[in-house]
Amino acid sequence: MNPLIPLPDPIPVAWGYLLALLLLVFSLHLLFMNCLLGTTAVTLYLQRRSDAVANRLATELSRALPLLMAFTVNLGIAALLFLQVLYGQFFYTSSILMGSYWLAIIPLLILAYYALYWVDLRYRRLGRQRWLLLAGVLALLLAVPFLFSNNMTLMLHPQRWSGYFDQDNGTLLNLADLTLWPRYAHFIAAALAVGGLFTATLGRCYRSRAPELAAYARNLGMTLFSRLTLLQLLIGPLFLFSLPQPLRWQILGDSPLATLLLTTALALLAALLVNAFQQRVLTSLALLVPLGCCMVALRAWLRSAFLQPHFTLDQLQVVPQYSPLLVFVIVLLFGSALIGWLLYQATRAARQDM
Amino acid sequence: MNYPVWYLPTIGGGTLIALIAIGHVFVAHFAVGGGLLLALSEQLARGRNDAGLLAFNRRFARFFVLLTLVYGSLTGVGIWFVISLVQPGGTSLLIHQFVFAWAAEWVFFLVEIVAISVYLYSFDRMAPAVHQAVAWIYFGAAWCSLFIINGIISFMLTSGSWTTDRSFWSAFFNPGFWPSLAFRTLIAIILAGLFALLFCSFSKDRSLRRRLVRYGCGMVLPALLGAVPAAGWYLHSLPEPARELVGGGSPTIVRALHWGGSGAIVLTLILLFSLWQPARHNRALAGLALAAALVLMGSFEWIREAARRPFVVQQAMFCNGIATAQLPQLQQGFLPAARWSRVRQVAADPLAAGRELFKFQCYSCHTLDGINNDLRQRTDALSQEALAGYIGGLHKARYFMPPFAGNDGERQALAAFLTGGLFPAFEGPADTQGKTLQDQFLFEQNCTLCHSTELVRNRTAGWTKNRIRSALDHLNRLHPAMPDYKGTPNEKDRLADYILRLNQPAAQQPAKGVTP
Ligand code: HEM
Numbered sequence: 001m002n003p004l005i006p007l008p009d010p011i012p013v014a015w016g017y018l019l020a021l022l023l024l025v026f027s028l029h030l031l032f033m034n035c036l037l038g039t040t041a042v043t044l045y046l047q048r049r050s051d052a053v054a055n056r057l058a059t060e061l062s063r064a065l066p067l068l069m070a071f072t073v074n075l076g077i078a079a080l081l082f083l084q085v086l087y088g089q090f091f092y093t094s095s096i097l098m099g100s101y102w103l104a105i106i107p108l109l110i111l112a113y114y115a116l117y118w119v120d121l122r123y124r125r126l127g128r129q130r131w132l133l134l135a136g137v138l139a140l141l142l143a144v145p146f147l148f149s150n151n152m153t154l155m156l157h158p159q160r161w162s163g164y165f166d167q168d169n170g171t172l173l174n175l176a177d178l179t180l181w182p183r184y185a186h187f188i189a190a191a192l193a194v195g196g197l198f199t200a201t202l203g204r205c206y207r208s209r210a211p212e213l214a215a216y217a218r219n220l221g222m223t224l225f226s227r228l229t230l231l232q233l234l235i236g237p238l239f240l241f242s243l244p245q246p247l248r249w250q251i252l253g254d255s256p257l258a259t260l261l262l263t264t265a266l267a268l269l270a271a272l273l274v275n276a277f278q279q280r281v282l283t284s285l286a287l288l289v290p291l292g293c294c295m296v297a298l299r300a301w302l303r304s305a306f307l308q309p310h311f312t313l314d315q316l317q318v319v320p321q322y323s324p325l326l327v328f329v330i331v332l333l334f335g336s337a338l339i340g341w342l343l344y345q346a347t348r349a350a351r352q353d354m
Numbered sequence: 355m356n357y358p359v360w361y362l363p364t365i366g367g368g369t370l371i372a373l374i375a376i377g378h379v380f381v382a383h384f385a386v387g388g389g390l391l392l393a394l395s396e397q398l399a400r401g402r403n404d405a406g407l408l409a410f411n412r413r414f415a416r417f418f419v420l421l422t423l424v425y426g427s428l429t430g431v432g433i434w435f436v437i438s439l440v441q442p443g444g445t446s447l448l449i450h451q452f453v454f455a456w457a458a459e460w461v462f463f464l465v466e467i468v469a470i471s472v473y474l475y476s477f478d479r480m481a482p483a484v485h486q487a488v489a490w491i492y493f494g495a496a497w498c499s500l501f502i503i504n505g506i507i508s509f510m511l512t513s514g515s516w517t518t519d520r521s522f523w524s525a526f527f528n529p530g531f532w533p534s535l536a537f538r539t540l541i542a543i544i545l546a547g548l549f550a551l552l553f554c555s556f557s558k559d560r561s562l563r564r565r566l567v568r569y570g571c572g573m574v575l576p577a578l579l580g581a582v583p584a585a586g587w588y589l590h591s592l593p594e595p596a597r598e599l600v601g602g603g604s605p606t607i608v609r610a611l612h613w614g615g616s617g618a619i620v621l622t623l624i625l626l627f628s629l630w631q632p633a634r635h636n637r638a639l640a641g642l643a644l645a646a647a648l649v650l651m652g653s654f655e656w657i658r659e660a661a662r663r664p665f666v667v668q669q670a671m672f673c674n675g676i677a678t679a680q681l682p683q684l685q686q687g688f689l690p691a692a693r694w695s696r697v698r699q700v701a702a703d704p705l706a707a708g709r710e711l712f713k714f715q716c717y718s719c720h721t722l723d724g725i726n727n728d729l730r731q732r733t734d735a736l737s738q739e740a741l742a743g744y745i746g747g748l749h750k751a752r753y754f755m756p757p758f759a760g761n762d763g764e765r766q767a768l769a770a771f772l773t774g775g776l777f778p779a780f781e782g783p784a785d786t787q788g789k790t791l792q793d794q795f796l797f798e799q800n801c802t803l804c805h806s807t808e809l810v811r812n813r814t815a816g817w818t819k820n821r822i823r824s825a826l827d828h829l830n831r832l833h834p835a836m837p838d839y840k841g842t843p844n845e846k847d848r849l850a851d852y853i854l855r856l857n858q859p860a861a862q863q864p865a866k867g868v869t870p
Binding site for chain 1: 436
């Protein structure tokens with residue numbers, strides 16, 4: 001065992017519950033993050049068009065952006081919580097090693113968030129400056145996941161942590177890692193693609209009121225979505241081949257679970273591509289969600305495989321205390337009911353408005 | 355010591371935490387009280403058919419979202435980020451202990467986001483009753499968030515019976531829970547009222563302004579009145595050593611108490627004036643009131659943080675991440691057990707060893723050549739030997755510092771590093787006890803850490819030897835921040851002689867019989 005790995009704290013319930021919660025909230029985090037990043041890119045692209053429909057679409061999209069940001073951050077917090085509970089000894093360490101960059105995420109996000117509100121609330125008055133603001137936001141939103149990918153890969157490699165002994169001011173990144181770049185590219189391509197799908201879905205809400213807008217959004221969004229998803233057929237294998245050989249072979253057959261996840265994902269992807277090129281919005285959405293879940297599960301499997309020589313989750317000591325979990329579940333159900341009611345009232349109000 | 359330390363010696367982790375936390379705490383309490391304010395003001399406006407007030411409510415909601423949802427929530431994440439960088443051991447303990455409390459808090463936060471967004475985007479589109487209900491839901495969720503966070507934060511200071519039973523519920527409902535909740539709820543209301551007062555001072559509608567000033571003061575003054583006993587109740591719930599620190603044992607806490615008290619008085623005066631002369635309420639006054647509240651709140655949080663010292667979690671873990679249970683073992687030798695230290699043995703490289711010891715044990719509260727509690731400056735006047743002696747009794751001399759965890763050689767290495775001195779060669783055992791200490795050294799080692807020789811000389815000018823000698827038996831009575839001196843009667847005699855001589859420089863020198 002690597003002597004640098006800190007000792008973990010005990011957990012209050014069996015790790016399965018915590019992992020399930022992590023996978024759930026992280027899938028949602030990624031979904032919203034994709035919508036946010038991709039939609040920002042689409043909105044930026046639309047600034048270059050002068051036709052009225054494009055302008056209208058950009059206005060509608062820009063109204064959604066601050067909300068997407070709020071949910072991305074909120075779900076990210078939940079993922080952060082469960083990640084720390086399960087893998088804290090790895091995650092805290094890698095965060096500290098890149099501390100100066102890691103903390104920079106907060107001011108970057110504050111800037112991006114305010115800029116998005118600015119675009120939303122002052123859309124008309126901003127005129128051409130919108131372009132600049134959105135480009136800035138996009139740059140910020142590309143930097144943040146890069147830092148995340150750095151941390152998520154650095155935490156998997158305790159053998160690289162000894163870099164700390166020459167550099168303890170928190171400026172260690174994981175740039176030499178071969179898997180970093182394809183991994184990042186994989187996330188970004190997905191995000192831009194999903195931005196297209198989000199555009200098409202949002203446009204769909206305007207089918208009856210503004211059919212022209214809906215058609216335009218669908219055409220633009222689904223073209224983007226299908227082409228970028230096709231591109232993943234290139235990036236995905238690249239990522240797979242950047243992995244250390246034993247892990248690659250496990251995914252390609254040696255590990256039943258990983259292989260099952262990969263083949264399911266590929267089957268879903270095939271179906272998705274067919275539907276995407278035919279511009280079927282809702283079917284694509286319905287296929288994307290399970291596909292994303294498969295990918296997230298595969299990613300979790302990969303993490304445990306990387307860490308296998310050092311640590312497995314069942315090494316965590318459990319000091320059982322289940323009553324807080326029960327209270328949390330009750331709060332979650334109650335909260336979901338409240339959110340359901342709020343959303344119901346909001347859509348009712350929006351409909352009356354039309 | 356389980357984790358590496360993110361080392362920025364001139365800035366200091368504490369400074370980073372403070373930078374993020376101060377703004378966050380202020381806005382986060384506003385986020386709770388502001389919900390109440392929105393709900394109440396809409397109710398009032400609709401009940402009295404006051405269109406001006408309704409329009410105000412709407413503008414205020416937008417300002418509220420921009421401040422709390424963006425700045426407030428991201429700095430909240432920021433605190434998480436920074437404490438896990440600066441205090442990973444303590445953060446890990448809190449996260450693991452309270453994972454489902456945090457998770458429940460997250461649910462309430464999600465409800466808050468949805469509710470306030472719906473509230474903001476559906477002003478004229480909803481039935482008034484529904485719209486008001488949305489505001490109440492927001493406020494309820496925000497207060498529940500406060501309820502949960504409060505349990506975790508107060509646990510850090512008053513861990514109560516958790517130290518023995520390790521139960522989630524005794525940790526959460528710790529002795530400080532209810533007083534702290536009461537105080538924070540009142541502060542939230544005060545802040546909301548003050549923000550409303552500031553916001554309305556920009557309005558051009560005079561009669562609206564006058565009405566709002568009356569409502570605002572009506573909200574803030576009773577809360578302020580309630581906050582005083584709540585603060586007292588809170589202090590009363592502190593564990594004994596922390597209460598002593600607040601009662602005068604820590605000079606910085608006493609200063610913070612004075613600041614807080616002044617803030618409360620200024621605030622009360624401004625509010626009374628505004629209530630008496632609502633027409634003369636203006637931006638400057640409102641800004642001043644808000645600044646006074648910031649001082650009040652800041653000093654409260656400061657005292658809470660400082661009174662927790664030397665622990666990050668009371669009785670369980672010190673600020674530098676060393677668990678109390680590990681201490682006896684580490685006193686046999688720290689470096690060999692510190693997984694993230696560059697050197698494992700003092701003898702291998704004493705200077706590097708000193709640096710690592712500073713980094714892992716003192717850096718969590720001290721900087722080197724920085725602004726915040728600079729240790730170089732504090733040890734400037736000390737000889738290396740005196741400092742090494744002082745480090746040995748760190749926790750006894752100053753309760754708020756953790757005991758030094760290491761052996762004699764490590765203690766010497768740290769002192770050598772801090773004073774820029776040389777590490778004593780390690781031929782014989784490096785203990786100073788066997789040596790007969792010179793008087794001056796005795797004085798330096800015990801008395802010049804917290805103040806200069808001049809201070810002692812000036813304040814004892816004209817004292818008789820007896821007076822000095824008896825004062826040395828009860829130093830704590832001279833000043834509450836000064837610990838009693840624990841030397842032997844013989845040492846006290848010698849010290850008294852030495853202090854007496856300080857004021858008689860002429861007599862000290864043998865008469866030379868010089869005549870002009
Ligand atoms: C402060 C807000 C955020 C928090 C707290 C947060 C939290 C997290 C956490 C905990 C993970 C890792 C989950 C796991 O490994 O199981 C993660 C992954 C990720 N996040 Fe976020 N996130 C935030 C904002 C964002 C934003 C704004 C973006 C993009 C625009 C983003 C993009 C990503 C990506 C791409 C990953 C995957 C990285 C990888 O595995 O290589 N996050 N986030």
